[in-house]
Amino acid sequence: MSVRIIIERAGPLCTIQDHGREGLLAHGISASGPMDRAAHRLAGALAGAAGEAGVELTRAGIALRVEQGRLRIGWAGGAFTVAINGEGQVWPGGATLAAGDRLSVTPGPRGNYGYLRFGPMLDLPMVMGSLSTSTRARLGGVEGRALAAGDVLGFVGEERAALSPSPIALQEGPIRFVWGLHAENFAADVRQRFVEATFRVTPMMDRMGVRLADEAGVFAGASILSLVSDPILPGDIQILGDGTPIVLMRDHQPTGGYPRIGTVISADLDRFAQMRAGDPVAFEPVSVEHAHRLLRSSLS
Numbered sequence: 485m486s487v488r489i490i491i492e493r494a495g496p497l498c499t500i501q502d503h504g505r506e507g508l509l510a511h512g513i514s515a516s517g518p519m520d521r522a523a524h525r526l527a528g529a530l531a532g533a534a535g536e537a538g539v540e541l542t543r544a545g546i547a548l549r550v551e552q553g554r555l556r557i558g559w560a561g562g563a564f565t566v567a568i569n570g571e572g573q574v575w576p577g578g579a580t581l582a583a584g585d586r587l588s589v590t591p592g593p594r595g596n597y598g599y600l601r602f603g604p605m606l607d608l609p610m611v612m613g614s615l616s617t618s619t620r621a622r623l624g625g626v627e628g629r630a631l632a633a634g635d636v637l638g639f640v641g642e643e644r645a646a647l648s649p650s651p652i653a654l655q656e657g658p659i660r661f662v663w664g665l666h667a668e669n670f671a672a673d674v675r676q677r678f679v680e681a682t683f684r685v686t687p688m689m690d691r692m693g694v695r696l697a698d699e700a701g702v703f704a705g706a707s708i709l710s711l712v713s714d715p716i717l718p719g720d721i722q723i724l725g726d727g728t729p730i731v732l733m734r735d736h737q738p739t740g741g742y743p744r745i746g747t748v749i750s751a752d753l754d755r756f757a758q759m760r761a762g763d764p765v766a767f768e769p770v771s772v773e774h775a776h777r778l779l780r781s782s783l784s
Contacts, residue, residue, distance in 0.1 A: 487553030495544025500625035523561030530558030535605030562595015603643025
């Protein structure tokens, strides 16, 4: 029997995401993919997911109903409130739903992004090697757009055995970064103040980037000039002409003409993505070698 779910409610920017489409920046297309990759993987393990794609939901959550068949769903990321047919469930976690069952995810105390992964594979067309939605490029997912009430998602294939992995350990402390290509464009005292100051996450955030409030005025007096555009990476800390720092995220533009003082390391980018507006942010420099060791450890 085929399996289908219908979206009954979708918060802003709920999208389909998988591993992303790497290697296409030369064509002006960023990789996309989950904002919190570790949470995406955890939800997949809890679902026994046969495929890589799932739903990335934002703080407002989502509600869906199983229209036909049965499937297992796993959820993780941040700290949301989840219920099946009105009965509260543990987050992160997973369950098998049958036709007529409703799942609802509503805001919780922590995080910006949650993930729903499914046992069978989403029946959606592959675009440039990925199902990930890029709303900027109008690629992937459901017609290259965010999910909306009334969307029907179908599934194919068999589920795998669900796992019971350990929840993601909450980390604290500064966000670690490596000095960037343009770090020397900033005076030594500015670089020093950058690693000593505390910034603040602003409400101006999306999958493209997160603006920070420079309350200590680290970059207020800096003479920052536009540069010849060159390639951008997720995690790049770009300083705009008015001194505003922006951390670029998964749907970043392919190139940028403002200097990047550093790049948030991959091992900390998930944690940064889950920081809410008003949260304080401090930065700590590490070597490239140390960043590589942390990345290998996070993937093991």
